Amino acid sequence: MSAQMNARRKRPGKDEELTFKERLAALRNLPAFFRMVWQTSPGLTIANTLLRVAQSAMPLSLLYVGKLIIDQVVLLSKDASHSATWLWELVAIEFALAIVSDALSRAISLLDGLLGDLFANHTSIKIMEHAARLDLDQFEDAEFYDKLERARQQTSGRTVLLAQVLSQVQDVITVAFLAAGLMIFNPWLILLLLLAVVPAFLNESHFNDLYYKLAWGQTSDRRELDYIRYLGASDETAKEVKVFDLSNFLIDRFRAISDKFYTDKKTLQVRDSIWGTVFAFVGAAGYYAAYVIIILQTIRGRLSIGDLAFLAGSFRQLRTTFQGILIRFSSVTQGALYLRDLFEYFEIQPKMVAVARPRPFPRPIQTGFTFEDVGFKYVNSDKWAIRHLSFTLHAGEKLALVGENGAGKTTLVKLLSRLYDPVEGRILLDGVDLREYDINELRTQVGVIFQDYQRYQMTVSQNIAVGKITESHNQPMIEEAARQSLAYPLIEKMPHGFDQMLGRRFSQGVELSGGEWQKIALARAYMKDAQLLILDEPTSALDARAEYNVFLHFAELTRDKTAVLISHRFSTVRMANRILVLERGSLVEIGSHQELLDKKGRYAELFELQAAGYK
Numbered sequence: 001m002s003a004q005m006n007a008r009r010k011r012p013g014k015d016e017e018l019t020f021k022e023r024l025a026a027l028r029n030l031p032a033f034f035r036m037v038w039q040t041s042p043g044l045t046i047a048n049t050l051l052r053v054a055q056s057a058m059p060l061s062l063l064y065v066g067k068l069i070i071d072q073v074v075l076l077s078k079d080a081s082h083s084a085t086w087l088w089e090l091v092a093i094e095f096a097l098a099i100v101s102d103a104l105s106r107a108i109s110l111l112d113g114l115l116g117d118l119f120a121n122h123t124s125i126k127i128m129e130h131a132a133r134l135d136l137d138q139f140e141d142a143e144f145y146d147k148l149e150r151a152r153q154q155t156s157g158r159t160v161l162l163a164q165v166l167s168q169v170q171d172v173i174t175v176a177f178l179a180a181g182l183m184i185f186n187p188w189l190i191l192l193l194l195l196a197v198v199p200a201f202l203n204e205s206h207f208n209d210l211y212y213k214l215a216w217g218q219t220s221d222r223r224e225l226d227y228i229r230y231l232g233a234s235d236e237t238a239k240e241v242k243v244f245d246l247s248n249f250l251i252d253r254f255r256a257i258s259d260k261f262y263t264d265k266k267t268l269q270v271r272d273s274i275w276g277t278v279f280a281f282v283g284a285a286g287y288y289a290a291y292v293i294i295i296l297q298t299i300r301g302r303l304s305i306g307d308l309a310f311l312a313g314s315f316r317q318l319r320t321t322f323q324g325i326l327i328r329f330s331s332v333t334q335g336a337l338y339l340r341d342l343f344e345y346f347e348i349q350p351k352m353v354a355v356a357r358p359r360p361f362p363r364p365i366q367t368g369f370t371f372e373d374v375g376f377k378y379v380n381s382d383k384w385a386i387r388h389l390s391f392t393l394h395a396g397e398k399l400a401l402v403g404e405n406g407a408g409k410t411t412l413v414k415l416l417s418r419l420y421d422p423v424e425g426r427i428l429l430d431g432v433d434l435r436e437y438d439i440n441e442l443r444t445q446v447g448v449i450f451q452d453y454q455r456y457q458m459t460v461s462q463n464i465a466v467g468k469i470t471e472s473h474n475q476p477m478i479e480e481a482a483r484q485s486l487a488y489p490l491i492e493k494m495p496h497g498f499d500q501m502l503g504r505r506f507s508q509g510v511e512l513s514g515g516e517w518q519k520i521a522l523a524r525a526y527m528k529d530a531q532l533l534i535l536d537e538p539t540s541a542l543d544a545r546a547e548y549n550v551f552l553h554f555a556e557l558t559r560d561k562t563a564v565l566i567s568h569r570f571s572t573v574r575m576a577n578r579i580l581v582l583e584r585g586s587l588v589e590i591g592s593h594q595e596l597l598d599k600k601g602r603y604a605e606l607f608e609l610q611a612a613g614y615k
């Protein structure tokens with residue numbers, strides 16, 4: 001079983017209980033979380049902390065000044081000759097404290113907001129940076145996707161966690177201040193306080209576990225829900241949804257999943273609110289018991305009226321703050337559990353490790369690429385996509401790959417460009433394993449345009465520049481690439497030329513035909529000065545004449561380069577020096593067009609088949 005599967009088994013399942021210990025263990029993620037917050041902005045983090053410490057002293061100060069005011073008022077009401085100066089000074093102090101406290105809360109919530117936004121951006125960037133380091137096959141794993149999804153959710157959810165943890169620290173200090181005040185008058189009140197809040201906390205904590213487990217178990221369904229929502233309401237899918245009349249099918253599926261989400265959550269929410277009410281009652285009983293004690297002591301003359309107001313106020317405030325802390329503890333640990341998902345995602349390491357001392361890429365390539373008994377299967381499949389494949393792609397050669405759908409042509413190309421490494425055998429470049437070369441250098445020296453290339457909803461220039469993004473400001477180079485791919489005349493006719501926005505997603509974007517998109521995408525191949533150029537059916541949407549011209553041009557432009565092209569059109573394929581025929585992942589024939597025709601084998605058969613279609 002894979003390490004990932006093992007990791008999954010350890011996670012709380014439907015029947016497993018998330019223990020208190022596990023919750024505490026999740027708190028271990030907090031230091032790493034704070035490191036990330038600190039990296040986001042040291043200045044804002046310090047300012048936020050200082051303001052919160054100042055704010056935590058406010059409740060006790062306000063209550064105490066309030067007590068002094070009441071005592072003064074009582075004194076003055078009994079003895080009118082007493083000076084009132086101290087009373088008015090106290091009122092002025094309370095007024096000042098109230099203003100400062102209000103200003104502090106506003107400043108804190110401002111800093112929370114700013115820090116939260118910066119943190120969300122910082123985390124999103126880290127998630128993207130990490131995704132860029134991972135291997136392609138990791139993206140093809142559903143479990144990986146779930147992790148990525150949960151990590152992605154962290155970015156906004158965790159800004160709340162940040163405010164919660166900081167408020168928690170602030171409230172703990174507030175409680176310490178208030179409790180100290182209470183202890184001085186009557187330590188027993190603290191015991192009553194615990195009785196009033198602990199049961200409510202345990203209840204809250206229990207339900208938070210259940211909410212977390214519910215959300216955890218729903219991750220992959222939630223992904224499906226997002227996908228259906230996208231299919232049902234997106235410019236890219238609208239055409240097919242209409243033509244195939246899919247909307248009801250999609251809506252029914254959406255309703256089925258979302259109804260289940262709703263029912264599961266509703267059951268939990270109803271139980272939560274019933275128990276919450278019961279424990280709120282217990283809490284209120286604790287508070288009023290304490291109130292009665294304080295009142296009795298005041299009647300007996302042991303406490304002044306000011307003391308009564310101070311203690312009752314302190315107790316009430318302590319109860320709310322303490323309850324807040326305990327309840328928040330539960331959501332902080334829950335947040336920390338989600339953090340575990342984020343850090344688990346960051347822990348996923350690419351399997352294609354770079355060699356310690358990579359070899360420089362040969363310039364120029366001497367002998368070429370040799371496949372030695374290469375076998376490959378995708379992680380999510382038991383079937384060999386390629387098996388026992390041996391051949392050499394000679395330096396400077398133009399090789400065409402031919403084979404029926406699913407024969408393994410694209411897979412071969414992905415292996416050549418090291419998107420994957422072979423599972424069996426090896427691929428050599430000038431006699432040395434491809435894995436020994438620097439992967440980044442390899443990527444600059446091998447240019448590939450895939451059949452499912454991306455149609456970026458960006459400008460024409462940007463769409464071409466993705467071929468070599470470091471040259472995105474090199475307009476002459478971009479225009480030259482467009483000339484070479486024969487896209488130039490098309491771009492010239494666009495209202496904004498190279499600055500034309502493509503696609504329908506953004507305003508003023510124009511949509512292109514399939515063939516027009518291909519010409520633009522092809523220009524990416526010419527952005528790189530790569531030694532090996534691979535075109536994987538990037539011309540399938542071009543009409544026959546356009547494809548012929550593109551390849552004629554391609555052959556001319558790559559005269560001293562090595563090239564691999566995949567096409568289902570034999571008029572194009574025959575331009576190659578040699579043709580490799582693949583069938584179910586294995587090589588069946590290799591040779592020039594004429595040699596293969598003379599051989600009257602698989603190639604000749606496929607060629608005749610196509611020729612007959614044109615007759």
Ligand SMILES: Nc1ncnc2c1ncn2[C@@H]1O[C@H](COP(=O)(O)OP(=O)(O)OP(=O)(O)O)[C@@H](O)[C@H]1O
Binds near residue numbers: 411
């Ligand atoms: N990402 C993937 N995960 C699992 N299996 C895959 C994946 N990509 C391709 N395959 C499988 O590998 C085999 C070879 O696919 P490949 O895309 O290389 O074929 P191809 O010759 O390029 O086909 P086509 O002419 O249709 O583009 C197929 O059986 C396909 O189902």
